[in-house]
Amino acid sequence: MRSRLAIPALLALLALAFLASLAFGELRLSFDQVLSALLGGGDDIARTVVRDFRLPRALVGLAVGAALGASGVVMQAFFRNPLASPGLLGVSSGGALGAVAVLALGPMLGVAAATMWALPLASVIGAFAATGMVLMLAQRGAGTERLLLSGVALNALLGAGTSFLLTTTAGHFEVNAQILFWLMGGLESRSWEHVWMGVPPILLACLLLLPLGRAMNLLSLGEQSAQSLGVDVRRLRWQLIVLSTVLTALATAVAGIVGFVGLVVPHVLRLLFGPDHRRLLPYSMLGGAAFLLACDLITRTFPLGLRLGVVTSLIGGPFFLWLLRRPR
Amino acid sequence: MSSALHATDVAVSGRLEAVSLELGPGELVAVVGPNGAGKSTLIQALAGLLPARGSVHWNGQLLSRIAVAERGRRLAWVGQEALFEFAFPVREVVAQGRYAWGDDPAGVEEALATLDLVHLADRPVTRLSGGERHRAGLARALATGAPIQLWDEPVAQLDVRHALEVMRLARQLADGGGTVLVSLHDLRAAYRFDRVLVLDQGRLVGNGRPHEVLTAPLIRRVFRVEATFVESLVPELPKD
Numbered sequence: 124m125r126s127r128l129a130i131p132a133l134l135a136l137l138a139l140a141f142l143a144s145l146a147f148g149e150l151r152l153s154f155d156q157v158l159s160a161l162l163g164g165g166d167d168i169a170r171t172v173v174r175d176f177r178l179p180r181a182l183v184g185l186a187v188g189a190a191l192g193a194s195g196v197v198m199q200a201f202f203r204n205p206l207a208s209p210g211l212l213g214v215s216s217g218g219a220l221g222a223v224a225v226l227a228l229g230p231m232l233g234v235a236a237a238t239m240w241a242l243p244l245a246s247v248i249g250a251f252a253a254t255g256m257v258l259m260l261a262q263r264g265a266g267t268e269r270l271l272l273s274g275v276a277l278n279a280l281l282g283a284g285t286s287f288l289l290t291t292t293a294g295h296f297e298v299n300a301q302i303l304f305w306l307m308g309g310l311e312s313r314s315w316e317h318v319w320m321g322v323p324p325i326l327l328a329c330l331l332l333l334p335l336g337r338a339m340n341l342l343s344l345g346e347q348s349a350q351s352l353g354v355d356v357r358r359l360r361w362q363l364i365v366l367s368t369v370l371t372a373l374a375t376a377v378a379g380i381v382g383f384v385g386l387v388v389p390h391v392l393r394l395l396f397g398p399d400h401r402r403l404l405p406y407s408m409l410g411g412a413a414f415l416l417a418c419d420l421i422t423r424t425f426p427l428g429l430r431l432g433v434v435t436s437l438i439g440g441p442f443f444l445w446l447l448r449r450p451r
Numbered sequence: 452m453s454s455a456l457h458a459t460d461v462a463v464s465g466r467l468e469a470v471s472l473e474l475g476p477g478e479l480v481a482v483v484g485p486n487g488a489g490k491s492t493l494i495q496a497l498a499g500l501l502p503a504r505g506s507v508h509w510n511g512q513l514l515s516r517i518a519v520a521e522r523g524r525r526l527a528w529v530g531q532e533a534l535f536e537f538a539f540p541v542r543e544v545v546a547q548g549r550y551a552w553g554d555d556p557a558g559v560e561e562a563l564a565t566l567d568l569v570h571l572a573d574r575p576v577t578r579l580s581g582g583e584r585h586r587a588g589l590a591r592a593l594a595t596g597a598p599i600q601l602w603d604e605p606v607a608q609l610d611v612r613h614a615l616e617v618m619r620l621a622r623q624l625a626d627g628g629g630t631v632l633v634s635l636h637d638l639r640a641a642y643r644f645d646r647v648l649v650l651d652q653g654r655l656v657g658n659g660r661p662h663e664v665l666t667a668p669l670i671r672r673v674f675r676v677e678a679t680f681v682e683s684l685v686p687e688l689p690k691d
Contacts, residue, residue, distance in 0.1 A: 203536050337554070341547050345534040347500045348588075352595065353523020353551030398537040 126396045133409035137185070140416035144181035145173055148423055175315075183313040184419050185412040186325040187378045188388075190370040192411020193329055195385020196403050197367035200339040201360065204270055205393070206446065208386035209371040212270070213277030214253045215382065218375030219305050220281045220288075221249020226301050227288040243320055243376035250372035253277060254364060308379035308432025310419050321377035328366050328373070329408055335362060336401035343400070381415070381432050383439020388414050390446065453511070455599050455630035456497055460505035466492040468653045469505065474632060476598070479625035481641040481661075482634045484650035485674055490634040491531055493650060494601045497632070498528040509599065523551030526599040527592035531607075533584040538575035541568055544587050548594030558594050565620060566590040567613065582608045589617060599630045607636065615688050618643070638665060638678070649673060 145157045150172050152160070159165040160173035191209065198207040198214075209215045225245040260273035285306065292298045304311075338359050341349040350356045374381065388411045389403060396402060418434045456474040461467065467489045474480055482490050496503040499514045499522060507514040509525055517525070527548070535544070545568070546559050563569050566586040571579065576587055585608050592600060602621070606614040618640065621631045625645070633644075641647050642661045649657030649664060651673045657664040670678040 200537075203534070205536065337550065340539070340543075341550055343537045344539070344544070344547070345530065347495065347530060348528070348534075348591075350500055350519070351498055351523065351526070351528035352547060352591075353520040355519040393537075398539055399543065 126402055129392075129396050129402065129406055130409070133406060133413065137409050137413040137416070140413045140420065141181055141185065143420055144184065144416050145177045147420055148172070148177065176312075179315045179318045180310045180313045180419075181416060182318050182322055183377050184310050184416045186318075186322040187310075187374040187381060188384060188412035188415025189329055189408040190325045190374040190411070191381060191384035191415070192388040192407035192409075193332055193404060194367040194370040194374075195411075196389045196400065196407045197332065197339070197363050197370075198385065199389060200343040200400060201363050201367070202270060203343055203345070205390065206386070206443075207270060208383070209367070210380070210382035210385060211278075211443075212253075212257050212274045213281055214250050214257065214368060214371045215375050215380050216278050216281035216285070217253025217256075218246040218250035218372040219380045220284050221245035221247070221252075221372075222305050222376055222379075223285050223288050223302050224249070226298060226305070227292045230295075230298065240320075243373060246376035247369060247372040249281075250368050250375065253281060254368045258364070305375070305379040306432075307430035308381035308435070309422070309430050310378055313377065317377045321373050325370060325373050328370050331362075332366050333404055335359065336399070336404045339363070339400040339404075340398075343398070379432060382436045383443065384411055384415060384435055386446075387435075387439045387442050390442075454508070455510060456632070457508040457511070458497060458505065459507075461493070461496050461507060462504045463489075463492050463496055463501060466653055467496065467503070470650075470655045471505075472648065472655065472658060474599075474630050476628050476630055477625055478630055478646060479621055479644050480630075480632045480646045480648060481644040482632060482648040482650060483636070483638060483641050483665075487652075488650040488673075489653040490650055491603050492653075493648075494528070494603050494632065494634060498526055498601050500528060520551045523595065523597075525597050526601065527595040527597040529585075529588045529592045529600075529602045529605055531603045533581075533588045535576045535584060535587075538577045540573050541576050541579070541587050541590075542572040544576050545572075545590045545594050548591040551595065558596055562590040562594040565593060567616065582610060582613065585609065586613065586617075589620075593620070598628065600624055600632070602631070602633045604634050604636070606640070611686050612688070615686065619688060638670065638674075641665065 142154060142157060146152045146154060152169055156165055156169050157173055160170045195208045198209060198212065199205050222242050222245055225241045229241060256277055257273060289299065289302050338354045341352055341354050342356065342359060346356050389407045392403060392406045392410050396406060419431055421434050422429045422431050454473040455476045459471050460469040462469050470493060482493065484490050492501065495501040497507055499507065509517060542563065545562050546556060549555055549559065563572050566589055568586055568590055571583060576584060579587065589605055606617050609617060621633055625631045635641050642665060644661060646659065647657065647661045647664045648655060649669065656673060657669055667678045670676060
């Protein structure tokens, strides 16, 4: 497909999903009402709904989708394996365990007051610990089997830690409910606090990633040849691992575990527009944001109260199985 | 003679033992040796792609003092395996050779033509055969315009004609003042080089003109085969 059309098409999709996120919900608003509410007009209820509830939710969703899409692209280039992604490798689980640890242990340790910053911080620490373990378990260029198996093991291990915390807090209904929120991911009741916590750092990390696309192209074709062609591979690897882990951790901190975005989005875009990371990075940020908002819309319009992480997994799981079956 | 590449006691534990050598500009040099003799290790160490003891100088400058991007302009390396997991078009793979030049596209089309890849330029590199991928790797090295070229078994997977063309290219680069080091298994091909390095179990056991180094006793000792010097079929590129 013509890559010239990619940015306009993805931007249009994103704008559509974003506007729909502001319009749809229990209170159905027209696009006119949304626009006037955004500009400070319209009736009080519509204004409150749009500006205090839906706008922060949509902004968080946009940032989370962009973060997961970008970190998926980075991990695939880093491991030179198109099946690598933050969820499958266990980095998301690490971030969730960190967040859950703060939620579960915070009240006991009296850090509840600091929770707003403790949460993303713990998530970042947990995600970095998981990334460190992935790096030990699966060397770069590791075969698909080794990479995925170490992800299975790590996800099981971190999941066990999370389950343990879940059972120790079984008596505290509220804490338990919060933990479940992280495990199934979601954008409910995301406030402006979450926007300030997540959106600026995610945007910053995305901006820092964009100039690395060219070097990532070379890295994805082998570390030694990249080095011989003039890429400072050691430095690039550090940049990539730090930025992708931070992105995954921040996304997890504000929205819980939302799986498969980092796998599905880069894959589809790579099939459509080719593997050039200079383009794939921005495309995956836009595409990830649009995809996440669309999935969130499904959770809101579906009557059974589906969770966001459940929707992305329902889409991503079969897609992943299809990828595995596909001859490479 | 000013040296383009100068190695002093280069060693990699378990693989290479204190190898010292000097390659000059305009030299076409072959490195031969049995499997596991350390050919690839030596080439990677000279290219600065492997932590090694000892010292390597490029044009009199200590390798560790040369910035990574500058290295990409001065030396090109082609590995034994062409790893291509992502479906970049061949032209893009070749253009990656220009990374260290800020992606200035000079020489990319010529490199494609030289390695007979023009008709494959828009094809995803993952759909090429092993030999074609190898030619893409060589074209990328050529596109760097680097005066020092290190090629690890560049012709092992190529058909007769393309192998001869690659050998002719190596000769042309050397004639143009470049330094070309090529690892090979074909001892008859090595005979046409200016100089031959023989590696055996990580040690440099031969370094000199082919007819002086590749003698029957050395071949027997290193490769454990008998060599007889007879006339035989010799494929050549047409003279046109």
